Amino acid sequence: MNLPIYLYGHPVLRKISEPLEAGTEGLTGLIADMYETMYRSEGVGLAAPQIGRNIRLVVIDASPMGDSFPECEGRKMTLINPEIEILDGDPVSRAEGCLSLPGLSENVNRTEYIRLTWLDEEFKLHTEEISGFLARIVQHECDHLEGMMYIDHISPIRKQLIRAKLSAIVSGRTRCDYPAKYAPRKK
Numbered sequence: 001m002n003l004p005i006y007l008y009g010h011p012v013l014r015k016i017s018e019p020l021e022a023g024t025e026g027l028t029g030l031i032a033d034m035y036e037t038m039y040r041s042e043g044v045g046l047a048a049p050q051i052g053r054n055i056r057l058v059v060i061d062a063s064p065m066g067d068s069f070p071e072c073e074g075r076k077m078t079l080i081n082p083e084i085e086i087l088d089g090d091p092v093s094r095a096e097g098c099l100s101l102p103g104l105s106e107n108v109n110r111t112e113y114i115r116l117t118w119l120d121e122e123f124k125l126h127t128e129e130i131s132g133f134l135a136r137i138v139q140h141e142c143d144h145l146e147g148m149m150y151i152d153h154i155s156p157i158r159k160q161l162i163r164a165k166l167s168a169i170v171s172g173r174t175r176c177d178y179p180a181k182y183a184p185r186k187k
């Protein structure tokens with residue numbers, strides 16, 4: 001099922017998500033729906049808050065980035081309760097986008113060396129050192145689980161410059177090519 005994507009301004013994107021427990025009902029279907037939603041909207045990652053669920057669940061398929069970033073080739077992963085440890089390395093600035101911020105792309109500074117610990121669909125534990133753009137995608141998606149978005153990492157000046165675009169998203173005046181859920185109207 002192609003689910004609507006919750007857009008910037010919706011409070012669900014600003015909440016800290018809850019850990020997932022093994023045996024959670026409907027989880028397999030939810031994961032399948034999240035992949036379908038991500039592919040239909042041409043994203044490379046999707047976090048559960050973006051489909052309106054405050055649970056610690058992320059799907060990633062970084063394959064489309066494989067041409068520019070070899071570390072992304074064939075990397076499809078379901079992350080349950082992921083934890084990131086930032087490893088050494090100077091921050092790198094690269095453009096990021098987000099399905100919850102249609103039409104926007106901004107440079108974001110991130111360290112691209114991390115150690116990721118997560119549970120897969122079967123609740124099997126994994127730990128892996130990840131680098132480059134894949135590490136960036138993982139950090140971007142895991143930010144969503146903390147109620148954060150990439151624009152929280154940009155400078156106040158940049159944020160000022162995109163203020164009109166942000167308020168267009170909040171007020172539902174933005175163009176979005178996939179099913180979307182806008183922020184509730186303020187009374």
Ligand code: NI
Nearest residue numbers: 097098099100
């Ligand atoms: Ni995002």
